[in-house]
Amino acid sequence: MQLVVPAVLGALDRVNAMVRDLAVRAALPEWDAYRLRLVTEELFTNIVRHGYRVREPRLPSIPDQHVVIEYGLTDDHVWVRLIDTADPFDPLGVPVGATACTARRETIGLDLIRRAVSTASHEYINGTNRTTVRVPRGLESAPASARHLRPGPESSRRV
Amino acid sequence: MAFNVRSHTQNGTTVLALAGDLDATTAGEFQDRLTSAVRPGLQRLVLDMRDLAYLSSAGLRQLIYARQNLEDEVRVVLVGTNERVRRTIELVGFDQSVTFVDRMPE
Numbered sequence: 001m002q003l004v005v006p007a008v009l010g011a012l013d014r015v016n017a018m019v020r021d022l023a024v025r026a027a028l029p030e031w032d033a034y035r036l037r038l039v040t041e042e043l044f045t046n047i048v049r050h051g052y053r054v055r056e057p058r059l060p061s062i063p064d065q066h067v068v069i070e071y072g073l074t075d076d077h078v079w080v081r082l083i084d085t086a087d088p089f090d091p092l093g094v095p096v097g098a099t100a101c102t103a104r105r106e107t108i109g110l111d112l113i114r115r116a117v118s119t120a121s122h123e124y125i126n127g128t129n130r131t132t133v134r135v136p137r138g139l140e141s142a143p144a145s146a147r148h149l150r151p152g153p154e155s156s157r158r159v
Numbered sequence: 160m161a162f163n164v165r166s167h168t169q170n171g172t173t174v175l176a177l178a179g180d181l182d183a184t185t186a187g188e189f190q191d192r193l194t195s196a197v198r199p200g201l202q203r204l205v206l207d208m209r210d211l212a213y214l215s216s217a218g219l220r221q222l223i224y225a226r227q228n229l230e231d232e233v234r235v236v237l238v239g240t241n242e243r244v245r246r247t248i249e250l251v252g253f254d255q256s257v258t259f260v261d262r263m264p265e
Contacts, residue, residue, distance in 0.1 A: 009183055009184050010184070012182065012183055012184055013184075016182075030243065031242075031243055031246065034213070034243045034247075037213070038215060038216070038247065041182060041183060041215050041216075042215065042216050045183040045217065108216055108219060108220050108223060108251055109215075109216030109217070109220070111250075111251050112216045112219070112247070112250055112251055115250040115251065116247075116250055
């Protein structure tokens, strides 16, 4: 399944609606649906604000600047993949702060991505960033808190 | 869900009551209200989150920024956070910088 939206913050409602529908179809527990929304929003807004450098929610989209969101579910997990044509950037490659006191405010969203989901990956292929997150179905897994940090997920990157 | 914020200040305490979804599209409004609330003489910042359904990193970023700009002795109190919002705050360790309570303080 695929959703294509203009690279503007105003498209976030459509992205959220897609995530909500996917979570319902997958019968995700409440927290899993919530964290899927958290990471999808963070990845989308990161692409819009930093990849395409659009800062105003209501600015008209620039032609050819859009975000492709592929998504689906298997017996085991739900997955969402965001694809953009901005400069190569691996959102999983930024060092994670140990706590909010040491984390830079600018990277708190990226910290959140890696702490909220246990499986995520990034690739740069044929001029596109492709970041994929997966949330398991059927059990509500406990994500790492800042006090009980686990190593972040593997980040694959082909630049 | 639409986002809404109301505020009032009394005796050195500013209360911001948040409702709805605080995400990337609504964080700017929250930032404006938060900036107005952070004034000299503030002793306590109370965030009433009983009706806050969703908190994204955009809202969290504003909270962290506000905490970093307050004097150390100013308490930041979060009231009635739902479990999902609280877990989001805990994910980045910000729970160590604020106080959670179930009911509005006196």
